[in-house]
Amino acid sequence: xxxxxxxPRAGPxxxxxxxxxxxxxxxxxxxxxxxxxxxxxxxxxxxxxLEAVTRSGLRGRGGADFSTAAKLRAVSGRxxxxxxxxxxxxxxxxxxxxxxxxxLPHLVLDGASLAARAIGAGEVIVKVGDRRARVLxxxxxxxxxxxEDRVRFTLVPGPEGYVTGxxxxxxxxxxxxxxxxxxxxxxxxxxxxxxxxxLVCNPETLAQLALIARFGADWFRELGSDADPGSVxxxxxxAVRDPGxxxxxxxxxxxxxxxxxxxxxxxxxxxxxxGYFGTWVAAPEGMGLRLSREELRGAGAGLGCGVLIALGExxxxxxxxxxxxxxxxxxxxxxxxxxxxxxxxxxxxxxxLTDGHAHPRELDRLLRWTDEVRGRGACHHPDGAARFVExxxxxxxxxxxxxxxxxxxxxxxxxxxxxTALAPVRAPAARRTARTARGARR
Amino acid sequence: xxxxxxxxxxxCDGHGLCADLLPEMIRLDDWGYPILDAxxxxxxxxxxxxxxxxxxxxxxxxxxxxxx
Numbered sequence: 001x002x003x004x005x006x007x008p009r010a011g012p013x014x015x016x017x018x019x020x021x022x023x024x025x026x027x028x029x030x031x032x033x034x035x036x037x038x039x040x041x042x043x044x045x046x047x048x049x050l051e052a053v054t055r056s057g058l059r060g061r062g063g064a065d066f067s068t069a070a071k072l073r074a075v076s077g078r079x080x081x082x083x084x085x086x087x088x089x090x091x092x093x094x095x096x097x098x099x100x101x102x103x104l105p106h107l108v109l110d111g112a113s114l115a116a117r118a119i120g121a122g123e124v125i126v127k128v129g130d131r132r133a134r135v136l137x138x139x140x141x142x143x144x145x146x147x148e149d150r151v152r153f154t155l156v157p158g159p160e161g162y163v164t165g166x167x168x169x170x171x172x173x174x175x176x177x178x179x180x181x182x183x184x185x186x187x188x189x190x191x192x193x194x195x196x197x198x199l200v201c202n203p204e205t206l207a208q209l210a211l212i213a214r215f216g217a218d219w220f221r222e223l224g225s226d227a228d229p230g231s232v233x234x235x236x237x238x239a240v241r242d243p244g245x246x247x248x249x250x251x252x253x254x255x256x257x258x259x260x261x262x263x264x265x266x267x268x269x270x271x272x273x274x275g276y277f278g279t280w281v282a283a284p285e286g287m288g289l290r291l292s293r294e295e296l297r298g299a300g301a302g303l304g305c306g307v308l309i310a311l312g313e314x315x316x317x318x319x320x321x322x323x324x325x326x327x328x329x330x331x332x333x334x335x336x337x338x339x340x341x342x343x344x345x346x347x348x349x350x351x352x353l354t355d356g357h358a359h360p361r362e363l364d365r366l367l368r369w370t371d372e373v374r375g376r377g378a379c380h381h382p383d384g385a386a387r388f389v390e391x392x393x394x395x396x397x398x399x400x401x402x403x404x405x406x407x408x409x410x411x412x413x414x415x416x417x418x419x420t421a422l423a424p425v426r427a428p429a430a431r432r433t434a435r436t437a438r439g440a441r442r
Numbered sequence: 443x444x445x446x447x448x449x450x451x452x453x454c455d456g457h458g459l460c461a462d463l464l465p466e467m468i469r470l471d472d473w474g475y476p477i478l479d480a481x482x483x484x485x486x487x488x489x490x491x492x493x494x495x496x497x498x499x500x501x502x503x504x505x506x507x508x509x510x
Contacts, residue, residue, distance in 0.1 A: 183452055336451035341473035372471055378452050
């Protein structure tokens with residue numbers, strides 16, 4: 001039973017939730033400030049927490065979208081269980097996890113502590129990229145002031161690189177210093193770190209869990225829909241006036257997501273939904289698409305780790321896609337032939353089509369390759385790259401003919417391959433977003 | 443419940459012996475790496491599948507046989 005006294009009378013029914021209490025500075029919230037906003041961590045039994053997380057319908061926010069309750073149960077009560085907080089965030093246009101870890105570390109650590117105790121883990125390892133100085137400093141300071149009696153926190157910096165954030169790559173790095181994916185099965189919850197059952201969680205998932213533990217599953221489900229409950233952090237960048245990290249309700253339409261980020265800075269031609277591991281969706285057709293797994297899947301897309309990049313008409317979608325696939329090919333871990341050779345060939349092919357120098361049957365061969373690499377790597381890197389390229393051909397197909405004739409609609413613009421230019425983090429301008437999402441509930 | 447073939451893509455070096463021994467189930471991509479369109483091994487191909495798995499120089503071809 002959730003302790004009724006812990007549910008605030010005028011509960012935080014709208015937004016922001018995770019980002020509550022943040023101002024426009026870049027200061028880290030202290031433990032006292034964190035508890036002033038959300039209240040102290042609840043005294044909740046493992047069984048009650050598992051029940052609350054199950055009823056909440058919380059799903060992982062790292063991109064794989066698994067049921068968090070199912071993952072907790074898979075590891076729960078097994079000997080030597082460990083919790084790893086995967087703060088890698090290697091998707092180039094994503095910034096939500098480093099915002100959470102650098103400015104709201106206690107929210108994430110609360111969730112980690114609660115989850116660890118629920119699964120009987122005595123150790124929590126937080127892995128972060130070694131170039132994220134602000135995150136490392138904030139986490140180190142936060143860990144040192146926490147009064148944890150049954151959980152030990154360890155902070156581990158690791159190398160950068162796109163596939164280093166894959167969960168088996170994180171575990172392999174922690175064990176052997178090699179940040180490359182391992183073949184599954186066995187999955188981490190069966191045999192993970194040092195052969196023991198390991199739960200690998202995204203920071204945002206744990207932050208959501210920290211609030212569910214306090215305010216309950218019903219509260220969590222007040223936003224979003226039955227199928228997609230709760231709020232989600234989205235990093236919005238590209239042709240928008242205020243790029244940054246925003247917290248919105250599931251069910252929000254693309255047009256409203258963009259409005260939260262200040263609206264488009266020019267007429268848009270496409271949206272990249274899900275980042276480099278995602279797919280292109282044409283605008284304006286895609287503007288009414290809502291943040292719902294079913295709706296996105298119907299459009300051949302998925303939210304992934306919550307990245308949305310807006311592409312304006314002044315950019316060339318083919319050029320931008322060629323840049324992305326070049327990057328993805330270069331980020332192969334180099335372990336599997338189909339990925340190493342296939343992605344390199346695919347990137348060259350996209351380059352040739354973009355340069356207008358391709359053989360007449362190049363496109364057929366490209367699409368045969370994207371079909372063939374799928375499922376033939378140890379991880380999903382080649383799958384994501386193939387899917388990305390296919391969506392680029394589908395959405396920017398009209399550009400191919402233009403490029404073949406030596407023309408282009410626009411010169412290359414530049415999607416972020418490094419840091420996202422972040423506006424000060426703040427709540428969405430309109431609480432209307434929450435109302436819209438509620439209206440979408442059936 | 444039939445036997446199933448699978449490839450460990452990390453161990454596989456693209457030697458291609460498997461495609462030579464079991465062309466009914468395995469073909470090679472443009473770079474010499476095996477493509478397994480359908481993993482289920484029919485009874486008449488089981489002996490060949492076992493030979494192919496044994497012959498792989500890097501032990502990358504794995505045959506999962508049901509118990510019993």
